[in-house]
Amino acid sequence: MLPQSTLEPAGRDAERIADLFWWMAAGGGLIWLAIIALSIYILHYKPGTTYSEGAARTLIVGGGVIFPTLVLAALLAYGLSLLPRVLALPADGGLVVAVTGEQWWWRVRYMLPGGETIELANELRLPVGRRIEVRLASPDVIHAFWVPSLAGKMDAIPGRINRIALEPTRTGVFRGACAEYCGASHAQMAFHVVVTEEAAFADWLTGQRRASEPPTDVWLQRGRDAFLANGCGACHTVRGTAADGVTAPDLTHVGGRVSLAAGTLDNDRGGFFRWIFDSHRYKPEARMPAFGMLPPDDLLALADYMDSLQ
Ligand code: CUA
Numbered sequence: 001m002l003p004q005s006t007l008e009p010a011g012r013d014a015e016r017i018a019d020l021f022w023w024m025a026a027g028g029g030l031i032w033l034a035i036i037a038l039s040i041y042i043l044h045y046k047p048g049t050t051y052s053e054g055a056a057r058t059l060i061v062g063g064g065v066i067f068p069t070l071v072l073a074a075l076l077a078y079g080l081s082l083l084p085r086v087l088a089l090p091a092d093g094g095l096v097v098a099v100t101g102e103q104w105w106w107r108v109r110y111m112l113p114g115g116e117t118i119e120l121a122n123e124l125r126l127p128v129g130r131r132i133e134v135r136l137a138s139p140d141v142i143h144a145f146w147v148p149s150l151a152g153k154m155d156a157i158p159g160r161i162n163r164i165a166l167e168p169t170r171t172g173v174f175r176g177a178c179a180e181y182c183g184a185s186h187a188q189m190a191f192h193v194v195v196t197e198e199a200a201f202a203d204w205l206t207g208q209r210r211a212s213e214p215p216t217d218v219w220l221q222r223g224r225d226a227f228l229a230n231g232c233g234a235c236h237t238v239r240g241t242a243a244d245g246v247t248a249p250d251l252t253h254v255g256g257r258v259s260l261a262a263g264t265l266d267n268d269r270g271g272f273f274r275w276i277f278d279s280h281r282y283k284p285e286a287r288m289p290a291f292g293m294l295p296p297d298d299l300l301a302l303a304d305y306m307d308s309l310q
Contacts, residue, residue, distance in 0.1 A: 004148050004175040010195070011150030012131070012167035013086045020079055027071055034063075086152060089165050090131040097124060098135045101143030101156035101178065104185035104283060105249060105262040110205070118208045119237070121249030122191040122262045124166075127201040131167040144180035147193050153179045168195040173258060184285035190263025211240030212252050212309050223305025226298040230291065238309065248288065256310040261286075272303035 002008050009015040100107040109119045126132060136145050136156040145164065146153035149172075154164040168174075178189040196204070215221050224241065227233070233243025239252040254260075257267055264282045265271035274281075277299060279288040291299070 001170075001172055002149070003173060004177070006148045009149060010168055010170040010172060010174060011147070012169055013151040013165065014149055015169070016082050016086055017152055020082055023078060024075055027075055031068075031071065038063075087165075089133050089163055095126075095130065095132040096135060097132060098137070099124070099145060099156070101136070101138040101141075101145065101182070101189075103140065103183055104178070104189040104286065106145075106189070106191045107249070108191075110208070112205075112209075116209070118205075119250040120208065120253065120257070122259065123257045124191070124193045125201055125204050126166060126168055126193060126195050127198045128168050128171050128195050130198075131165050134164050134166060136162040136164065141182045142180050143178045143182045143189070145176065146179040147174055147176035149174040150193060155180060166193070168193070171195045171197065175263070185283045188262060188264045188283045188286075190259070192258040192263070194258065207256075208253055212238055214240065215305065215308060219301055220305050220308050222298070223301035223303070223308075226294065226302045227305060230294065235288075251306065251309060254309050255307045267307075269300075269303050269307050272306040273299060276302060276306075 001010070006014060006021065007018055009018045096111045098107075098109040098111060100109075106122050107119065108121060108124055109117050111117055124134075134145065134154075136154055137160070138156040138158045140158055142158070143156040144153050145156055147166065150166050150168055151164060154162050156162065172195055174193045174195065176191045176193055178186055180186075182189070215224055227238070228242060233241070233245055235245040235248035237244050237246065237250045237252065239250075243251075255267065259265065260267045260271045261275050261279070261283055265275055275288075276294075277290065277292045279286050279290045281290075294302070
């Protein structure tokens with residue numbers, strides 16, 4: 001199964017959009033065949049053959065006006081009839097995830113019943129078979145939130161909240177992208193939607209609500225100390241430590257995510273090292289400064305500490 005394909009839908013809305021695509025493709029294909037047939041027919045035109053004016057008029061009016069009008073009207077009616085269902089939001093009281101397009105990553109906030117929120121980045125986890133609401137916003141420029149396997153796309157526009165529903169029909173890991181040019185690292189702004197069974201989703205949510213555990217290993221403590229000593233906590237939060245910055249991604253459980261830096265690096269020790277050492281190489285103009293000046297052992301310990309935040 002492909003992680004990112006509109007033609008292999010894994011969500012209710014993506015299925016409807018794929019159906020529409022196949023109807024349009026089939027309609028276009030039939031018309032193309034008719035044009036090719038007429039072209040072949042005309043190749044056999046013999047000079048001197050005469051056609052009645054009535055037959056010519058029938059061909060031009062029928063094939064040039066009536067036929068395309070009927071086909072396009074039918075496709076338009078079918079497409080419009082899908083819209084209310086594709087745009088339908090779940091009833092109030094369900095799961096709501098607030099997603100904010102940042103330069104260049106996605107802030108993901110689960111709004112839990114009782115007012116509790118948990119924040120992560122570049123990743124959504126969803127239970128299969130449930131229709132959930134995503135509320136899209138942006139603090140500065142326009143982005144577009146698109147998970148081709150699950151649903152259509154929706155813009156994240158500064159100053160307003162746009163809403164889109166996701167209703168996964170299959171479990172799996174699906175890739176999403178920013179579909180609106182938003183600056184230097186627009187193409188380095190991917191995310192993943194991990195769809196699991198309901199029980200696994202509940203377990204995951206319980207884990208995300210927990211703060212991080214203080215490391216007992218001396219090496220990891222060195223990494224944690226390097227994190228706190230070098231000002232990382234001014235921008236990042238790691239719940240369970242003094243780091244409570246809010247401008248950059250929450251890292252409390254960063255080691256457990258599918259990828260790093262919005263889909264640009266593998267989520268492992270090497271990925272963390274590369275990112276911290278030279279962030280701008282992987283994401284031009286990213287707000288995250290590079291920390292290549294740190295002693296190599298501190299960087300390695302820091303990378304291991306990040307990886308341990310599962
Ligand atoms: Cu965000 Cu393109």
